[in-house]
Amino acid sequence: MKVLKILTVFIIVMMCAGFSFAQDTELATVQTASDSLALNNVALDTLWVLFAAFLVFFMNLGFAMVEAGLQQAKNSVNISAKNFIVFAISSIAFWFIGWGLMFGDGNGFMGYKGMFMMSGPDNSPAIGNSYHGVYSALNWTGVPLYAKFFFELVFCATAATIVSGAVGGRIKFIAFIIFSFILTSIIYPIAGHWIWGGGWLAQRGFWDFAGSTVVHSIGGWAALTGAFVLGPRIGKYNPDGSANSIPGHSLPLATLGVFVLWFGWFGFNPGSTMAANAFDIGRIAVTTNLAAAAGTMTATITAWIAMGKPDLSMILNGALAGLVAVTASCAWVTPGASIIIGGIAGILVVLFVPAFDRWGIDDPVGACSVHLVNGVWGTLAVGLFAAAPYAGGNNQPPPGLFYGGGISSFANQLVGVVAVGSFVFITSWVIWVIINATMGIRVSRDEELIGLDISEHGIEGYPDFESFTLK
Amino acid sequence: MKLIIAIIRPEKLVDVKKELNEASINLMTVINSIGSGRQMGYPETYRGVKHEIRLLKKIELQIAVNDDYVEPTIKAITRGAKTGNIGDGKIFVVPIEECIRIRTGERGSRAIG
Numbered sequence: 028m029k030v031l032k033i034l035t036v037f038i039i040v041m042m043c044a045g046f047s048f049a050q051d052t053e054l055a056t057v058q059t060a061s062d063s064l065a066l067n068n069v070a071l072d073t074l075w076v077l078f079a080a081f082l083v084f085f086m087n088l089g090f091a092m093v094e095a096g097l098q099q100a101k102n103s104v105n106i107s108a109k110n111f112i113v114f115a116i117s118s119i120a121f122w123f124i125g126w127g128l129m130f131g132d133g134n135g136f137m138g139y140k141g142m143f144m145m146s147g148p149d150n151s152p153a154i155g156n157s158y159h160g161v162y163s164a165l166n167w168t169g170v171p172l173y174a175k176f177f178f179e180l181v182f183c184a185t186a187a188t189i190v191s192g193a194v195g196g197r198i199k200f201i202a203f204i205i206f207s208f209i210l211t212s213i214i215y216p217i218a219g220h221w222i223w224g225g226g227w228l229a230q231r232g233f234w235d236f237a238g239s240t241v242v243h244s245i246g247g248w249a250a251l252t253g254a255f256v257l258g259p260r261i262g263k264y265n266p267d268g269s270a271n272s273i274p275g276h277s278l279p280l281a282t283l284g285v286f287v288l289w290f291g292w293f294g295f296n297p298g299s300t301m302a303a304n305a306f307d308i309g310r311i312a313v314t315t316n317l318a319a320a321a322g323t324m325t326a327t328i329t330a331w332i333a334m335g336k337p338d339l340s341m342i343l344n345g346a347l348a349g350l351v352a353v354t355a356s357c358a359w360v361t362p363g364a365s366i367i368i369g370g371i372a373g374i375l376v377v378l379f380v381p382a383f384d385r386w387g388i389d390d391p392v393g394a395c396s397v398h399l400v401n402g403v404w405g406t407l408a409v410g411l412f413a414a415a416p417y418a419g420g421n422n423q424p425p426p427g428l429f430y431g432g433g434i435s436s437f438a439n440q441l442v443g444v445v446a447v448g449s450f451v452f453i454t455s456w457v458i459w460v461i462i463n464a465t466m467g468i469r470v471s472r473d474e475e476l477i478g479l480d481i482s483e484h485g486i487e488g489y490p491d492f493e494s495f496t497l498k
Numbered sequence: 499m500k501l502i503i504a505i506i507r508p509e510k511l512v513d514v515k516k517e518l519n520e521a522s523i524n525l526m527t528v529i530n531s532i533g534s535g536r537q538m539g540y541p542e543t544y545r546g547v548k549h550e551i552r553l554l555k556k557i558e559l560q561i562a563v564n565d566d567y568v569e570p571t572i573k574a575i576t577r578g579a580k581t582g583n584i585g586d587g588k589i590f591v592v593p594i595e596e597c598i599r600i601r602t603g604e605r606g607s608r609a610i611g
Contacts, residue, residue, distance in 0.1 A: 262509070262512065476507075476508075476509045477540070481540065485541065485543040485544075486542055486543065487542070
């Protein structure tokens with residue numbers, strides 16, 4: 028009897044519950060459908076952003092191979108070690124403070140809310156007005172916080188890895204480590220805050236889609252000051268001031284590196300939509316690719332005419348120059364304009380490599396010509412080539428000078444170039460000088476002559492080969 | 499006819515070549531070589547295991563000259579290669595029995611220059 032009673036009650040309860048559940052289900056179905064659609068979008072966007080970020084991570088390999096290939100064999104262990112450790116340094120520095128300085132809410136100069144260890148409140152992937160948190164500069168992208176962080180981290184690491192090539196062949200390993208920590212935890216995030224963190228340049232109307240200025244110019248300025256404070260490698264200059272060439276030890280390795288970088292750039296630029304926006308990512312992949320192709324072609328032609336031979340190292344630098352230059356504008360220009368931007372970049376890089384030589388800047392891999400010169404050119408190009416329908420609307424830059432937008436956009440870009448340039452030039456100069464005064468940044472003459480592989484790491488890159496004739 | 503064999507520091511090759519060219523000595527053979535002298539080796543470590551490298555990387559120059567060029571050649575090499583430290587290298591002068599230019603079949607001092 029008792030069992031029957033309990034069973035009846037149970038059945039009644041179940042029926043009531045079932046009835047109310049059925050009512051709820053109809054509402055819930057509608058609700059779940061829209062929720063799951065939104066969740067699908069979030070998942071799709073997150074997948075795209077992380078996939079792009081992984082491609083940009085791969086660019087670190089590209090930099091390592093380019094820089095190793097363009098250095099002497101006796102420094103190949105050292106340059107590989109620098110390129111490797113710099114990603115680890117960036118990962119820790121950017122997580123600890125860089126992210127907060129760059130994307131935390133703050134003033135026009137720097138972010139300070141939620142500064143350390145991503146500790147601020149954040150309800151991503153909520154966007155726009157429904158976003159509540161302290162990292163509102165990125166509230167336009169509907170991906171979770173850690174996806175945003177990881178994507179921005181790989182960009183920070185890219186800026187830092189630019190420096191290692193220009194200072195190659197003579198810098199102390201420990202001095203490079205310390206500088207990289209400061210670059211990725213303070214210098215890059217502050218200048219980045221001005222542009223991508225809602226700082227004063229962003230408010231003035233300065234536009235940099237994927238980082239011609241934020242990543243490449245910042246890295247380029249830091250590389251330039253480093254190469255200058257270090258001075259040239261022994262044997263780079265003759266007593267009369269003319270420059271010698273110190274050929275890289277493996278051009279196939281450098282070619283591998285540039286292909287990897289070109290590949291990684293398909294994450295760098297199309298990924299900067301930070302959303303799986305079907306129309307934009309396809310077009311940005313095309314503008315990015317065309318600029319690289321144009322840069323390769325014009326660098327080849329320029330080198331052929333100016334230097335007599337189509338120098339492979341210049342062909343490779345030409346592709347990188349085109350990629351760097353189109354980075355700022357890839358989302359806002361037509362494919363035709365991207366060919367012009369990349370084409371001019373390819374000419375600039377070939378002309379600036381000997382120019383930096385003449386100015387006494389010994390840059391073994393051409394980092395200043397590729398990243399600094401073309402970072403500046405690419406940033407200015409936004410003010411010249413931005414075109415409707417990709418420009419002039421909401422969250423788009425105004426049309427450029429050649430597309431009826433007047434000079435004001437170009438002027439704003441110029442202000443940004445000068446401001447970021449002076450800030451990074453001065454801060455990185457001061458840091459290099461302080462490191463030099465306290466612990467020294469340059470290895471001794473004997474250490475440099477025997478090579479940094481043996482003197483800094485106690486090991487050779489190619490111990491089973493003998494390759495040491497100088498010329 | 500003498501064969502001048504010089505062992506020098508690798509990084510000094512540029513300077514030695516410049517001095518030789520200024521003394522109008524343009525013909526030479528350059529060989530990557532390894533060896534040991536009074537300059538001791540240097541330690542290398544690989545995955546924590548230390549080993550002493552005793553054979554150092556050097557450049558060997560071989561220059562065949564007529565007798566009146568022996569002293570200018572020695573002087574030029576010395577000017578270019580000297581740092582004053584242990585490890586600057588050595589110069590050996592050995593007689594040459596015969597010299598033949600393959601292209602023409604010329605022999606003796608005519609074939610050297």
